Amino acid sequence: MNGFTFHIPTKIYFGDDEFGHLGEEVASHGSTVLLTYGGGSIKRTGLYDRVLSQLRGQGMTVVELGGIDPNPRIASVRRGAELCREAGVDVVLAVGGGSTIDCSKFICAAAVSDRDPWDWFADKTTPIDDALPLVTVLTLAATGSEMDNGGVISNPETNQKEGRGAPCLLPKASFLDPANTFTVPPFQTAAGSADIISHTCEAYFSQDHDLYFLDTFMEGLLRTVMRFAPRAMEHGDDYEARANLMWASSWAINGFADGGKTQAWSVHPMEHELSAFYDITHGLGLAILTPAWMRHVLAKDPEGTLPKFCRFAENVFGICDPSLSDMERAEAGIQALQDFFCDELQLAGSLSAIGIDEEHFGAMAEKACHGPAIKGFVELTPADVVEIYRACL
Amino acid sequence: MNGFTFHIPTKIYFGDDEFGHLGEEVASHGSTVLLTYGGGSIKRTGLYDRVLSQLRGQGMTVVELGGIDPNPRIASVRRGAELCREAGVDVVLAVGGGSTIDCSKFICAAAVSDRDPWDWFADKTTPIDDALPLVTVLTLAATGSEMDNGGVISNPETNQKEGRGAPCLLPKASFLDPANTFTVPPFQTAAGSADIISHTCEAYFSQDHDLYFLDTFMEGLLRTVMRFAPRAMEHGDDYEARANLMWASSWAINGFADGGKTQAWSVHPMEHELSAFYDITHGLGLAILTPAWMRHVLAKDPEGTLPKFCRFAENVFGICDPSLSDMERAEAGIQALQDFFCDELQLAGSLSAIGIDEEHFGAMAEKACHGPAIKGFVELTPADVVEIYRACL
Numbered sequence: 038m039n040g041f042t043f044h045i046p047t048k049i050y051f052g053d054d055e056f057g058h059l060g061e062e063v064a065s066h067g068s069t070v071l072l073t074y075g076g077g078s079i080k081r082t083g084l085y086d087r088v089l090s091q092l093r094g095q096g097m098t099v100v101e102l103g104g105i106d107p108n109p110r111i112a113s114v115r116r117g118a119e120l121c122r123e124a125g126v127d128v129v130l131a132v133g134g135g136s137t138i139d140c141s142k143f144i145c146a147a148a149v150s151d152r153d154p155w156d157w158f159a160d161k162t163t164p165i166d167d168a169l170p171l172v173t174v175l176t177l178a179a180t181g182s183e184m185d186n187g188g189v190i191s192n193p194e195t196n197q198k199e200g201r202g203a204p205c206l207l208p209k210a211s212f213l214d215p216a217n218t219f220t221v222p223p224f225q226t227a228a229g230s231a232d233i234i235s236h237t238c239e240a241y242f243s244q245d246h247d248l249y250f251l252d253t254f255m256e257g258l259l260r261t262v263m264r265f266a267p268r269a270m271e272h273g274d275d276y277e278a279r280a281n282l283m284w285a286s287s288w289a290i291n292g293f294a295d296g297g298k299t300q301a302w303s304v305h306p307m308e309h310e311l312s313a314f315y316d317i318t319h320g321l322g323l324a325i326l327t328p329a330w331m332r333h334v335l336a337k338d339p340e341g342t343l344p345k346f347c348r349f350a351e352n353v354f355g356i357c358d359p360s361l362s363d364m365e366r367a368e369a370g371i372q373a374l375q376d377f378f379c380d381e382l383q384l385a386g387s388l389s390a391i392g393i394d395e396e397h398f399g400a401m402a403e404k405a406c407h408g409p410a411i412k413g414f415v416e417l418t419p420a421d422v423v424e425i426y427r428a429c430l
Numbered sequence: 431m432n433g434f435t436f437h438i439p440t441k442i443y444f445g446d447d448e449f450g451h452l453g454e455e456v457a458s459h460g461s462t463v464l465l466t467y468g469g470g471s472i473k474r475t476g477l478y479d480r481v482l483s484q485l486r487g488q489g490m491t492v493v494e495l496g497g498i499d500p501n502p503r504i505a506s507v508r509r510g511a512e513l514c515r516e517a518g519v520d521v522v523l524a525v526g527g528g529s530t531i532d533c534s535k536f537i538c539a540a541a542v543s544d545r546d547p548w549d550w551f552a553d554k555t556t557p558i559d560d561a562l563p564l565v566t567v568l569t570l571a572a573t574g575s576e577m578d579n580g581g582v583i584s585n586p587e588t589n590q591k592e593g594r595g596a597p598c599l600l601p602k603a604s605f606l607d608p609a610n611t612f613t614v615p616p617f618q619t620a621a622g623s624a625d626i627i628s629h630t631c632e633a634y635f636s637q638d639h640d641l642y643f644l645d646t647f648m649e650g651l652l653r654t655v656m657r658f659a660p661r662a663m664e665h666g667d668d669y670e671a672r673a674n675l676m677w678a679s680s681w682a683i684n685g686f687a688d689g690g691k692t693q694a695w696s697v698h699p700m701e702h703e704l705s706a707f708y709d710i711t712h713g714l715g716l717a718i719l720t721p722a723w724m725r726h727v728l729a730k731d732p733e734g735t736l737p738k739f740c741r742f743a744e745n746v747f748g749i750c751d752p753s754l755s756d757m758e759r760a761e762a763g764i765q766a767l768q769d770f771f772c773d774e775l776q777l778a779g780s781l782s783a784i785g786i787d788e789e790h791f792g793a794m795a796e797k798a799c800h801g802p803a804i805k806g807f808v809e810l811t812p813a814d815v816v817e818i819y820r821a822c823l
Contacts (some may be wrong), residue, residue: 038445038669038670038673039445039447040443040444040445040446040447040448041444041445041448042441042442042443042444042448043441043442043444044439044440044441044442045438045439046437046438046439047437048435048436048437049435049436049437050433050435051433051434051435051436051689051690052431052432052433052434052690053433054432054433055433055434055435246670248670248673248674248677249654249657249658249670249674250650250651250654250674250677250678250681251677253649253650253651253653253654254647254650254651256646256650257643257645257646257647257649257650258643258646260646261642261643261646264642265642276431277431277639277641277642280431280641281641281642281643284641284643284644284689285643288643296444296677297444297445
């Protein structure tokens with residue numbers, strides 16, 4: 038059982054009655070702010086106006102960078118950093134989902150660095166030591182970027198999608214108002230929920246011996262998402278459903294669930310290649326890959342994986358029929374998860390259903406393994422990864 | 431559903447492989463440290479020497495205040511503050527359980543204040559604005575003081591035991607090494623575990639509508655304590671059991687479990703009067719009172735309390751026999767908790783078993799209600815509290 042440090046100084050303002058503190062929080066970090074956002078849905082919903090009104094109420098100078106893409110690009114990081122330097126920006130305010138927040142983290146770092154920001158992804162030992170303060174307003178429950186110190190950036194020129202993290206990238210404060218996610222359409226709600234489930238599974242499925250307490254936490258988190266994601270898809274303005282998804286999204290990936298486990302993710306690296314090559318929605322890719330990955334690792338290392346799959350089946354899905362063998366129980370749990378993705382979240386169940394064939398499987402598998410293997414729950418070679426991709430066709 | 435803020439900047443070093451960072455962490459806050467501790471068990475276990483060696487390795491000047499009592503007294507707060515002022519202390523290092531840490535929080539505040547520290551308890555609107563930095567080394571999983579900003583201090587002259595909290599009292603860092611609790615005797619392990627259970631129940635049993643996610647968290651936390659407390663009592667050096675209890679103790683009371691619920695505790699105020707009048711172990715008092723309190727509020731307001739008691743029975747104790755009525759299920763859950771306290775934790779099941787009679791019940795009940803009533807899960811008048819005390823005889 039490994040030790041760990043836990044340190045999340047981000048201040049969270051949670052709920053629709055906390056949003057009024059935004060102006061004073063941002064202004065506490067300086068007088069000139071870079072406001073970042075995505076495709077402009079925040080203008081349609083009125084959130085943009087509410088944010089600006091609070092910033093102007095504090096007399097702040099506001100510079101803007103809109104149009105940050107899903108799967109955000111290194112070009113946006115460069116452009117944001119330029120804007121910061123030109124305008125003498127003191128603080129960045131990211132209003133959006135994980136893409137906008139991830140991109141903004143590296144804007145914060147690039148604004149105070151002489152490097153080209155892709156250096157941090159091309160060579161992951163390049164230090165990220167300093168960054169402007171970041172405040173976020175979350176509009177999509179999914180990536181957990183609002184309460185962690187990492188992010189993922191794409192480089193379309195090289196077909197790369199790479200992650201980095203550093204303590205200085207942690208947001209100073211994040212505003213989690215579930216009402217800001219009322220307009221998220223059912224598909225994006227489903228994909229975000231699949232992302233939360235995947236983050237949790239990446240930590241949960243480990244052969245490291247860790248704290249039972251944290252397993253109970255993750256099982257409860259999974260049950261929460263499974264209970265409320267369909268409700269939020271059906272009734273977008275269900276505050277209780279949105280609130281549960283939003284707070285669960287932050288806690289799936291802020292480090293608490295990991296305890297002292299080795300950080301070795303399996304499905305995310307495989308999915309990152311899918312969305313790097315095909316620009317598909319990240320959560321959709323995860324939902325397609327996860328059950329196939331589970332079946333593959335269960336078959337490859339039944340002894341090492343069976344106990345955890347049985348626990349998952351029992352504590353997440355209530356599968357405890359004593360007439361089932363352990364293997365049957367494990368398989369029933371995996372099937373229940375796949376059924377949840379397909380039937381409840383209404384996500385496509387195969388790669389071919391979203392127009393992806395096996396053309397790039399070999400190249401994607403090599404990249405996903407970053408060389409010899411993904412050292413996750415069960416070690417996966419490029420050949421394993423190709424098999425998993427194929428099982429998803 | 432109310433909003434809330436969540437902000438715990440305390441840095442946690444968890445595990446036996448993290449203890450070596452103690453010296454550098456303390457030294458990062460200054461060069462003169464006040465080392466506080468309790469009755470001296472840390473000298474017998476060798477922890478005192480290991481701590482001093484790390485402080486001296488950083489060239490720090492060390493001032494000491496030992497002998498802090500269980501149910502720490504205001505006199506110790508005054509004495510510690512004097513020492514800080516005399517020696518120009520920069521940082522306080524508390525090595526102990528909740529009593530030592532609680533006391534040290536108010537030493538930190540009193541050291542930089544002109545007030546007499548009892549002012550903060552006599553009039554709870556008196557602000558606590560500033561404090562020396564506090565680092566803690568936890569030696570008992572119980573109160574959660576290592577990761578929250580509150581504490582409780584006793585005044586034997588007035589028979590008062592009062593709590594206060596303030597953001598400036600939050601420890602800067604806490605060292606949670608489960609091995610430092612190996613020598614905690616079975617009775618103290620049991621009492622600490624009862625305290626963790628009670629903290630969780632105070633937040634869990636609420637008629638406020640709050641996040642399902644947090645209920646799953648608290649149910650998992652309760653199952654964790656019930657699984658590992660008996661193991662830690664039987665084998666003091668069971669690292670896994672000690673680790674689960676230790677991390678659960680911090681999370682039962684650091685604010686996460688509360689979400690946006692009204693903070694209205696019931697059993698703690700009743701117990702604080704017991705230990706103020708009789709100086710009994712806090713967790714023992716909680717274990718005796720909790721089942722009686724549950725039965726009382728279930729009888730007083732069955733409509734308001736039954737759904738939560740049924741949930742508790744099912745999700746914590748697995749009581750889901752469909753032949754039981756809701757009331758029977760609720761009662762079975764309460765009985766299961768009482769059996770756990772008596773049979774597994776081997777704690778006394780009544781006040782008379784620990785030599786307490788009804789002499790002071792009236793006075794204690796008045797004080798526990800701070801006037802008209804305890805406004806918790808179900809409102810309790812002094813007459814209700816006397817009935818609960820009587821049910822514990």
